[in-house]
Amino acid sequence: MVREAALTEEVKTKLETITGADLLMDALERENVEVVFGYPGGAVLPIYDKIYDAKFLHVLPRHEQGGIHAAEGYARISGKPGVVIATSGPGATNIVTGLADAMMDSLPIVAFTGQVATSVIGSDAFQEADILGITTPITKYNFQIRQLEDIPRVIKEAFYIATTGRPGPVLIDIPKDIASTITERPEEAEMDLPGYQPTLKPNRLQIRKLSDAVGAAQKPVILAGAGILHSKGATELLQYVEKTKIPVVHTLLGLGGFPSDHPLFIGMGGMHGCYTANMALSQCDLLINIGARFDDRLTGNLEHFAPNAKVAHIDIDPAEIGKNVPTVIPIVADAKAALLALLQEECNEPAHSEWMETLKQWSAAHPFHYDQASPKLKPQRVMELLYENTKGEAIVTTDVGQHQMWAAQYYRFKHADRWVTSGGLGTMGFGLPSSIGAQIADPDSCVLAIVGDAGFQMSTQELAVIQEMNLPIKIAIFNNQSLGMVRQWQEFFYESRFSHSKIPVQPDFVKLAEAYDIKGYSITTEEEAERVLAEVLHTREPVLLDFRVDADENVFPMIAPGKGIHEMVGVKE
Amino acid sequence: MKRIISLLVLNKPGVLNRITNLFSKRNYNIESISVGLSEQEGMSRITCVIYVESEQQSEQITKQLNKQVDILKVTDITNQAVVARELALIKVQSNPHTRNEIYSLIEPFRASVIDVSKDSLVIQITGESEKIEAFLELIKPYGIKEIARTGTTAFPRGTQRQSQQKHNFSIV
Numbered sequence: 001m002v003r004e005a006a007l008t009e010e011v012k013t014k015l016e017t018i019t020g021a022d023l024l025m026d027a028l029e030r031e032n033v034e035v036v037f038g039y040p041g042g043a044v045l046p047i048y049d050k051i052y053d054a055k056f057l058h059v060l061p062r063h064e065q066g067g068i069h070a071a072e073g074y075a076r077i078s079g080k081p082g083v084v085i086a087t088s089g090p091g092a093t094n095i096v097t098g099l100a101d102a103m104m105d106s107l108p109i110v111a112f113t114g115q116v117a118t119s120v121i122g123s124d125a126f127q128e129a130d131i132l133g134i135t136t137p138i139t140k141y142n143f144q145i146r147q148l149e150d151i152p153r154v155i156k157e158a159f160y161i162a163t164t165g166r167p168g169p170v171l172i173d174i175p176k177d178i179a180s181t182i183t184e185r186p187e188e189a190e191m192d193l194p195g196y197q198p199t200l201k202p203n204r205l206q207i208r209k210l211s212d213a214v215g216a217a218q219k220p221v222i223l224a225g226a227g228i229l230h231s232k233g234a235t236e237l238l239q240y241v242e243k244t245k246i247p248v249v250h251t252l253l254g255l256g257g258f259p260s261d262h263p264l265f266i267g268m269g270g271m272h273g274c275y276t277a278n279m280a281l282s283q284c285d286l287l288i289n290i291g292a293r294f295d296d297r298l299t300g301n302l303e304h305f306a307p308n309a310k311v312a313h314i315d316i317d318p319a320e321i322g323k324n325v326p327t328v329i330p331i332v333a334d335a336k337a338a339l340l341a342l343l344q345e346e347c348n349e350p351a352h353s354e355w356m357e358t359l360k361q362w363s364a365a366h367p368f369h370y371d372q373a374s375p376k377l378k379p380q381r382v383m384e385l386l387y388e389n390t391k392g393e394a395i396v397t398t399d400v401g402q403h404q405m406w407a408a409q410y411y412r413f414k415h416a417d418r419w420v421t422s423g424g425l426g427t428m429g430f431g432l433p434s435s436i437g438a439q440i441a442d443p444d445s446c447v448l449a450i451v452g453d454a455g456f457q458m459s460t461q462e463l464a465v466i467q468e469m470n471l472p473i474k475i476a477i478f479n480n481q482s483l484g485m486v487r488q489w490q491e492f493f494y495e496s497r498f499s500h501s502k503i504p505v506q507p508d509f510v511k512l513a514e515a516y517d518i519k520g521y522s523i524t525t526e527e528e529a530e531r532v533l534a535e536v537l538h539t540r541e542p543v544l545l546d547f548r549v550d551a552d553e554n555v556f557p558m559i560a561p562g563k564g565i566h567e568m569v570g571v572k573e
Numbered sequence: 574m575k576r577i578i579s580l581l582v583l584n585k586p587g588v589l590n591r592i593t594n595l596f597s598k599r600n601y602n603i604e605s606i607s608v609g610l611s612e613q614e615g616m617s618r619i620t621c622v623i624y625v626e627s628e629q630q631s632e633q634i635t636k637q638l639n640k641q642v643d644i645l646k647v648t649d650i651t652n653q654a655v656v657a658r659e660l661a662l663i664k665v666q667s668n669p670h671t672r673n674e675i676y677s678l679i680e681p682f683r684a685s686v687i688d689v690s691k692d693s694l695v696i697q698i699t700g701e702s703e704k705i706e707a708f709l710e711l712i713k714p715y716g717i718k719e720i721a722r723t724g725t726t727a728f729p730r731g732t733q734r735q736s737q738q739k740h741n742f743s744i745v
Contacts, residue, residue: 136594141642
């Protein structure tokens with residue numbers, strides 16, 4: 001009897017007292033976290049002990065950087081925050097690139113890092129790094145837990161900050177002792193963020209002004225950025241465009257926000273955008289920017305950017321408005337909310353038939369082009385084949401560089417949230433791990449990881465995850481045995497002095513895939529490409545395709561640095 | 574041009590670091606920054622004096638500061654009627670011959686001597702930056718050994734004249 005009573009007592013204490021790590025698990029459950037990309041280590045051992053019994057899916061990348069890129073891919077496709085866990089010191093510093101990437105491209109990420117025990121913080125303890133100091137400029141916000149009872153409130157705030165307003169990465173640093181300290185279950189936490197109130201609803205007066213400007217315009221154009229996707233406003237954009245008949249240019253990151261097969265879609269603008277899109281941006285008299293930030297790769301030399309245009313800018317981040325381009329009609333709002341307000345407003349169709357005719361002529365005369373007669377395997381042709389064989393329905397992830405630009409040019413996205421690319425930061429090694437997150441977010445879709453041979457080698461280790469989880473990702477390596485875009489710039493601007501941009505010494509990628517028990521194909525001709533793609537793209541297993549493409553191919557059109565958006569070279573005459 | 578920006582911030586660890594980090598990240602030039610508790614519990618007031626090249630840059634700074642989670646209010650008070658004060662401690666060389674002369678300089682500036690030693694004086698002066706600059710110019714020939722300045726702290730006067738409208742960047 002006595003022994004039994006003692007046992008019940010023990011069970012009772014166990015039920016009532018929990019640790020910091022338990023509070024973390026509770027909070028993740030409250031936030032409906034379905035998947036966590038994490039890598040264990042000393043400082044997160046108390047947390048990993050709880051993850052042992054966790055209900056959510058835990059994905060173990062083979063490098064923390066792969067983990068956070070996977071979380072970014074997951075966030076972009078699912079619209080939910082990507083959750084990352086890394087240990088202190090090197091684990092934490094390994095996610096730095098991903099945080100910077102998510103910050104630039106406004107992706108909601110909540111990253112947890114372990115920290116050394118509070119008693120030794122500041123003593124250069126084993127695996128200590130000042131991750132708060134390191135990540136302050138590259139996170140939307142960051143926290144270090146100092147009091148155990150703050151955990152529920154801080155996590156609630158972190159998810160709220162990451163996902164509202166302009167999305168972005170938030171980091172929470174948890175000292176090891178706090179994660180393992182026993183406590184009592186605290187009461188439900190209330191957020192306390194008096195300084196954080198994002199503006200979502202547009203100002204009616206500015207909406208009216210914009211509607212008037214539309215009615216008066218003769219050469220209007222909409223520049224649609226990723227804000228359309230973040231706000232889930234693709235349908236509203238389509239409705240607004242059909243109401244006003246204004247043609248649409250996309251930014252790199254905005255692709256898919258407007259259907260590319262729509263007659264009012266002009267194409268992507270920017271450094272490697274299409275002729276018509278760039279000329280439209282250059283010559284328009286009304287430029288309506290919805291959820292783009294006038295990045296320098298889009299605008300080219302600001303002096304020549306839309307010189308005759310009245311600029312209207314809809315952005316959820318007030319600091320983006322007027323940052324690069326002087327704006328006459330500023331609208332601080334969520335893109336979808338602004339579009340809904342615009343749809344309610346009466347608005348005359350612009351008298352722009354002449355403008356539409358000009359755009360049509362430009363499009364017909366100056367499409368993307370490449371040497372179709374070449375006996376070599378042209379990367380553009382491979383991209384066309386990938387598009388045709390997936391009917392433009394696949395999710396596409398990329399690294400940065402030539403293959404990324406060809407994907408943006410030739411993979412004509414019909415739907416929103418099918419495109420995962422590292423735009424702002426331009427991160428090599430992003431494509432493969434982000435495809436993992438994308439496939440987890442949408443298990444039924446075909447996911448194409450389009451990567452360069454150099455970028456692929458920056459995250460090859462993640463093949464293990466793909467194989468382990470049997471994710472049916474199709475990895476397409478555009479293998480030109482070089483850092484293609486670097487080589488292209490050296491050819492144009494450094495007298496073809498190819499300084500360290502050629503990498504002829506490579507592993508056999510097919511054998512490498514086989515080492516991970518993944519099927520691999522090396523493809524050197526167009527016929528082979530057609531045959532293999534028809535055969536493998538619909539399978540439910542991972543496949544690696546090593547496309548041996550023409551190594552000397554360049555991306556055109558191109559705006560040289562410092563030049564205006566209308567000064568493209570390599571346009572089809 | 575010079576701008577004075579007044580910030581109301583949460584009094585939490587790391588807030589000042591976030592603000593100075595923002596300034597260096599965005600390549601803004603701070604002339605001075607002063608921090609202290611405000612009238613509201615848990616909040617501090619920070620006064621930054623910055624140099625900007627254009628109105629546009631000054632607008633950017635205000636907006637970027639506004640985005641910070643720990644900053645509750647950002648006001649560019651440059652064009653308002655403000656009371657702005659700075660405190661400086663100046664250790665100046667002195668000997669029995671110069672001491673009286675220095676005292677006579679101190680008086681019109683309403684500065685005070687707060688420490689005297691055999692060969693030096695410590696002078697405390699408060700006022701607007703220009704007044705302190707003028708005083709330093711005058712005292713320089715005697716030999717300044719050390720200066721410590723707090724930077725400007727400021728806020729708007731209780732009554733604003735009509736002509737001096739609040740400088741407002743709000744576009745919401």
